[in-house]
Amino acid sequence: MAEEVSSQMNSLSISETNPSSSATISLVSGDDIVFKVEPTIAKEMETVQSFIDETDGKITTIPLPNISSHDLPYVIEYCEKSIAGKITKEFEAEFVKKLNNEEVKELFLAANYLNIKKLLDFLSQVIADRIANKSVEYVRRYFGIENDFTPEEEAKLREELAWTFTGVDPDDEDEN
Amino acid sequence: NSPGHNFPEAPMMFNSPDNARPKINSPSPVTAVPDELIAEVLSLLKVKSLLRLKCVSKSWNKLISDPFFVKIHFHKSSLNTDLTLFSAHHTGKSTYTQLTVYPVHTLLENNSTTSIVTVIRRFFSNEYHQVVGSCNGLCCLMEEYSNTEFREFSFRLCNPATKSLSHKLGFVEAQWNGWLLLSSFCFQLGSLAVQINFCHSKPLTLLRRHTWDSIFVLLKLIKY
Incomplete structure (x- = not known):
């Protein structure tokens, strides 16, 4: 599916082709890999579709600088299943089984960037499930949040909420 | 090469994904x-x-x-419905109420009653409280104080999910002359201030901010 591009981002970001209803759409990842997809797939990605609409379908090569060639195939796979009406609980379980927490986060951001509501909702739930039993420290690292409490403030809050600290999983650095 | 290739100082062509951006697993600033x-x-x-x-x-x-x-x-x-179960315990002369929260979906998926008993978690227990009623996950508790001359009933709200208990929200007094107190409880979701309305007295306002605005504790004194 992916093919390497023998030109730079600057030159390939917009290439005009003859408008044709059956023309495939080329999605270019941030690391310059081109993925050719059917126009129906592009429709699932609101950001891509509005770009195509704005140019009356003349432009069929879309640069996606925020999305890596590692993440894009997953997004495309999900969109393909979605069009086929085959998003089932089983598919979704299989889909995320092979993804670690960092990859889930990358895909979550990609879904947000591409404005794919279904994928975004699904991944929100996946992340919620995965952080539900995580420690406060893990969640800080995961979202890159700086702890701005003073040690006293944090200790006081932890004491008030002591009952919520039962059943927390030990942090496992290797899981990513 | 493509016709567009005219920027000699530009980054290398044929970048592999690994060179183009940090590997997912390598230590890198958190996105x-x-x-x-x-x-x-x-x-x-x-x-x-x-x-x-x-x-x-x-x-x-x-x-x-x-x-x-x-x-x-x-x-x-609200899609994940929980049941709040009340149970009264009698220890000698005193009675206290225990609240337990139980997710409804596990009840529906599992009809074995023995599993319910083991899964139930005790969220809240407070002596001498009687449950007036519950609404959207909030419980209204009634506390009774009595001496030889009168009885005083006061009310608190509790949220079993957050294990929080409000201050006393108001009280009513009743003479010791054979009155029985019946009460019920409801509230409206709305703005941010809480008001306690007793049907026979002026509304009392609770200053703490919440997401509901009116709480009604309906009291009825009947002669028996």
């Missing part, structure tokens, strides 16, 4: 997740996890306590 996406994820968490994550930072603490966020969380979590 910032926009606040609205964080709020979306947090709104899906159960209360216990959510409250624990108040300790993440000041802004998370603020978000999780924010009435607007609480409202969104309430609507989303």
